[in-house]
Amino acid sequence: MRTTLTWLHISDIHFHNKTEWRDGTARDSLLNYLKQLFHSDESKRPDIIFCTGDIAYGETGSSSLAEQYDQAKVFFNELREVCGQVNTPLPIERLYVVPGNHDINRNNVNSDAQATLTHWAGDSTKHINDINQRFNDRNIEFTDTIKRLEEYANFVQTYLPHQHDHDTRHRYTSIVDIEGLKVGVAGFNSAWSCAGPEDDRNVWLAPAHLSQSELVPWSAT
Numbered sequence: 001m002r003t004t005l006t007w008l009h010i011s012d013i014h015f016h017n018k019t020e021w022r023d024g025t026a027r028d029s030l031l032n033y034l035k036q037l038f039h040s041d042e043s044k045r046p047d048i049i050f051c052t053g054d055i056a057y058g059e060t061g062s063s064s065l066a067e068q069y070d071q072a073k074v075f076f077n078e079l080r081e082v083c084g085q086v087n088t089p090l091p092i093e094r095l096y097v098v099p100g101n102h103d104i105n106r107n108n109v110n111s112d113a114q115a116t117l118t119h120w121a122g123d124s125t126k127h128i129n130d131i132n133q134r135f136n137d138r139n140i141e142f143t144d145t146i147k148r149l150e151e152y153a154n155f156v157q158t159y160l161p162h163q164h165d166h167d168t169r170h171r172y173t174s175i176v177d178i179e180g181l182k183v184g185v186a187g188f189n190s191a192w193s194c195a196g197p198e199d200d201r202n203v204w205l206a207p208a209h210l211s212q213s214e215l216v217p218w219s220a221t
Contacts, residue, residue, distance in 0.1 A: 001180035008034075008046040008083060013075065014102060015068040016057030027075060034082050046083050047178050049090065051076075053100025053191065056152075059107055065151035073159050093162045098187045099170060101194035104148040109195045113144060117193045121202040135169065135192075135206030146170070146192055163187060 010030075014023055038045050056068040080089040120127040134142045149170055157164045163172045171189045175182055193204040 002178055003181070005048070005178065005181060005183060006044065006046050007048040007050060009050045009052065011052040011100070012054040012102075013051070013072070014054055014057045015071040015075070016060070017063045017067075018060075019057065020071075031078060031082050034079075038082070045085075046090070047094065048176065048183070048185070049076075049079065049083060049095045051095070051097040053098055054102040055097060055100070055155075056103050058102045059105045059151075065103075065105055066154070069151065069155035069159075072155070076159075092160065094176065095160060096163060096174070096185055096187060097156070097160065099149055099152045099189060099191040101191055101199040103152045104191055104194055105151055106148065106195060108147040108150065110144055113141065114193075114195045117145070117204065118195075118202045121204065124204075131204050131206050138168065143168075148195070149189075149192060152191075 013027065016023075055072045056065050057063070059065045076095060077089070080092070080095065084090040120131070146168055153164075153168070153170060156170070163174060165172050169189060170192065172185075172187045174185045174187075176185060177183075188205060190203050190205045192206075193202070
């Protein structure tokens with residue numbers, strides 16, 4: 001049985017047509033570096049890939065979020081090929097992502113409601129229960145707020161169905177079996193209330209109660 005685990009962590013890959021001349025070169029360099037690394041040492045091939053936000057650049061007039069996520073799929077496929085064995089890409093079920101503040105569509109942000117979220121963040125301890133209840137119940141305020149992640153949700157549903165959240169909160173839990181080693185993965189959504197350049201000061205990370213089907217026991221031996 002496997003006793004070690006190796007993972008690759010990337011973030012802020014920011015697909016967008018206007019920056020492809022620069023960022024595309026960086027991504028190609030990364031892929032070439034990894035090819036050489038794994039060729040010289042097979043033990044460094046990752047068992048899991050984590051991408052922790054900012055897959056896209058954001059909705060703009062010259063490049064839609066949907067287009068940016070289509071570009072991301074191409075890159076992730078190339079990355080899985082590099083990280084997998086010969087002629088066998090790393091399984092799609094071994095790729096996990098979470099949204100970042102650039103993965104939202106700021107055109108879908110209700111500015112009046114956002115002002116309340118930002119104001120509450122200034123004295124967060126008074127509003128923890130309100131936020132948690134809103135996130136758990138998926139009330140009208142929540143369903144309005146989560147619209148900013150619709151394009152991200154479509155990307156996940158079509159490309160990464162193993163982490164698709166049918167409850168539309170865009171968080172997940174999963175158990176991955178890697179040659180007998182069971183690994184628990186939890187993806188949290190801290191982007192659902194992001195809207196502007198100072199998101200890092202006003203982020204709400206709500207837990208939401210897990211359903212019984214999500215309470216999967218985790219163990220590793």
